[in-house]
Amino acid sequence: MLVRVRSKDGNFRFxxxxxxxxxxxxTKILExxxxxxxxxxxxSSQPRGGETALxxxxxxxxxxxxLKHGDLIFVSYKSRTPDTSGSEPFPAASAPAPAAAxxxxxxxxxxxxxxxxxxxxxPVDDYWRARDGKITRGRDARFCKHTANGMCDYCMPLExxxxxxxxxxxxxxxxxxxxxxxxQPQAGTAPPGSAASILPPLTPTSYKVKTPCPSGNHSxxxxxxxxxxxxxxxxxxxxxxxxxxxxxxxxxxxxxxFLQAWRGTGAQRFGWLIGHFEPYEEVxxxxxxxxxxxxxxxxxxxxxxxxxxxxWEDDERIxxxxxxxxxxxxIVGQIFTDLTPNPDDKTKSLYKRHPQSxxxxxxxxxxxxxxxxxxxxxxxxxSTGQYSSRFVTVVVSGNQAEDVDIMAYQASEQACAMVxxxxxxxxxxxxxxxxxxxxxxxxxxxxxxxxRFKNEYGIDVKSSAKPCxxxxxLIVTLTHGFPxxxxxxxxxxxxxxxxxxxxxxxxxxxxxxxxxxxxxxxxTDSKQGLTPDHRQQRATLARLLSDWHLLAFLDGMGIMGDxxxxxxxxxxxxxxxxxxLLDGVLQTDGWRNLMAITAExxxxxxxxxxxxxxxxDDDISEDILNQIAQEQTGAxxxxxxxxxxxxxxxxxxxxxSDCEVCGxxxx
Ligand SMILES: [Zn+2]
Ligand SMILES: [Zn+2]
Ligand SMILES: [Zn+2]
Numbered sequence: 001m002l003v004r005v006r007s008k009d010g011n012f013r014f015x016x017x018x019x020x021x022x023x024x025x026x027t028k029i030l031e032x033x034x035x036x037x038x039x040x041x042x043x044s045s046q047p048r049g050g051e052t053a054l055x056x057x058x059x060x061x062x063x064x065x066x067l068k069h070g071d072l073i074f075v076s077y078k079s080r081t082p083d084t085s086g087s088e089p090f091p092a093a094s095a096p097a098p099a100a101a102x103x104x105x106x107x108x109x110x111x112x113x114x115x116x117x118x119x120x121x122x123p124v125d126d127y128w129r130a131r132d133g134k135i136t137r138g139r140d141a142r143f144c145k146h147t148a149n150g151m152c153d154y155c156m157p158l159e160x161x162x163x164x165x166x167x168x169x170x171x172x173x174x175x176x177x178x179x180x181x182x183x184q185p186q187a188g189t190a191p192p193g194s195a196a197s198i199l200p201p202l203t204p205t206s207y208k209v210k211t212p213c214p215s216g217n218h219s220x221x222x223x224x225x226x227x228x229x230x231x232x233x234x235x236x237x238x239x240x241x242x243x244x245x246x247x248x249x250x251x252x253x254x255x256x257x258f259l260q261a262w263r264g265t266g267a268q269r270f271g272w273l274i275g276h277f278e279p280y281e282e283v284x285x286x287x288x289x290x291x292x293x294x295x296x297x298x299x300x301x302x303x304x305x306x307x308x309x310x311x312w313e314d315d316e317r318i319x320x321x322x323x324x325x326x327x328x329x330x331i332v333g334q335i336f337t338d339l340t341p342n343p344d345d346k347t348k349s350l351y352k353r354h355p356q357s358x359x360x361x362x363x364x365x366x367x368x369x370x371x372x373x374x375x376x377x378x379x380x381x382x383s384t385g386q387y388s389s390r391f392v393t394v395v396v397s398g399n400q401a402e403d404v405d406i407m408a409y410q411a412s413e414q415a416c417a418m419v420x421x422x423x424x425x426x427x428x429x430x431x432x433x434x435x436x437x438x439x440x441x442x443x444x445x446x447x448x449x450x451x452r453f454k455n456e457y458g459i460d461v462k463s464s465a466k467p468c469x470x471x472x473x474l475i476v477t478l479t480h481g482f483p484x485x486x487x488x489x490x491x492x493x494x495x496x497x498x499x500x501x502x503x504x505x506x507x508x509x510x511x512x513x514x515x516x517x518x519x520x521x522x523x524t525d526s527k528q529g530l531t532p533d534h535r536q537q538r539a540t541l542a543r544l545l546s547d548w549h550l551l552a553f554l555d556g557m558g559i560m561g562d563x564x565x566x567x568x569x570x571x572x573x574x575x576x577x578x579x580x581l582l583d584g585v586l587q588t589d590g591w592r593n594l595m596a597i598t599a600e601x602x603x604x605x606x607x608x609x610x611x612x613x614x615x616x617d618d619d620i621s622e623d624i625l626n627q628i629a630q631e632q633t634g635a636x637x638x639x640x641x642x643x644x645x646x647x648x649x650x651x652x653x654x655x656x657s658d659c660e661v662c663g664x665x666x667x
Pocket of ligand 2: 126132213214215218224226227228229
């Protein structure tokens, strides 16, 4: 077969066979170069990006690399320096030798792992990679002339990226996995980790100047720049695919609860979406973000907007807590309101976001892009092992009928690359985005930026995007909805929501009193026998705990320590009625500790002299209370200025009367 090679030395053609080892190709490429350092030779199926070091492919035959007759390979390399002049083309072998070894043969096993082979993707990616994603069609009564078992052009399954299918089903973008199949059709048939995955089809978009310059001919930007290291001109275009197709709220109550803040104060509200990704069957190879909870971080809300306290100090804790769920959860996006009551009819919300204004403002789009950059998606189809992001942005605002409605978006890959290269900023006009000026003092290089549109005569026009361009060029629209049969992971929404000081407060007292109401301190191990009453009690307690906001508050108190894991796992289980569900929780020290404090904090118990725990019939809490009483005596005898909290054992150094951590009296 004929293989074409393009490098800075020109275009070359080689006659090779499918079974030739990559080292044969390497030898031929090296012959065309001017004093190349063999280890620096990089190949790619595209002019920029996706480069693979040629020497790492040794041991693979050309067929297994996916090379076909007529393929064009782009080659880049560095010239030998005195240091590298002695190095051999293939350090592991004495000389490149033609070998017909298949990918599974010895040398390949020793080849360094390519990063995209080793990344762990989301389970939803495993799901789609295991399927061909073809769109099945029934027998067409008009055109199919064959029997029920036959198949013809009219009823043959369609590829997952079939354009007419998407158009006829009003699907605006093809899904991420359909996009991968379109770029690399053989990916669906090749065994994972071999052949087709050698050169992954995706390369993250980058508009940054390459440093150091691959040509090696000048000092890094901003000291110098050339065609090899500068980003090429950008033409903004609608993104054909989307990383997430649909946003599903696991329960209607989620949005209602979120809106209570706005209803109660008239100020806008922000939240992080806690959820997971699932296949979305309405779109070929589609993915949906399923939102299970909305966590509201500290924020300053105003009727005309809001500001966040970033970086959010609880970010890591909340992500870790979410990951403990029986279905691991993470932060899948952001949600915010933009609601203005109609002055003539306060039950209506103004229709502010429409084709004549904007859907997502320039500022919001840039913020979404920044968050997407912080939340990259692991990808086996990308040369870096990561590609774009599944982080979604949901806006709650008035629709055309002036009802409160939900809209879901993502910033495009181009938007993220422009934000990463620091080349755009919000404009005073929210429907516009500004291209920043080039500034060498902050190493900002801005190439030409264009966007295309149809002018008033219907003619396709390419226009410079400097200084401003419409924000819609950076936005991808998603659909949203609610499940027909909701089965939310969190079954309770009774506990107050965090950071809503003006409406409701999360306090240790609220936690303890709701635990007491559920008779939590009386719930015992299932091995001690279960009457129907016991079962009822356990289910009630499990339901109480199955509340994201309660779990997040309990975790933040620190009483449970690592034992919070058992609580979260039980509280997010498929069935909360399972009688043995709570056994793993009841045995933990953290839970015993919590129950002791809960019992102790009861209004009646508080007035009783501490240490005499005779009022309790629970042996465990009695022991702990005695222990606490001893520690308390010890602490005061020592005359230390720090006071140990009798409830949670936190060392308080302040002069107040209540514990800093659990808020209970220090005694
Ligand atoms: Zn047919
Ligand atoms: Zn350069
Ligand atoms: Zn305390």
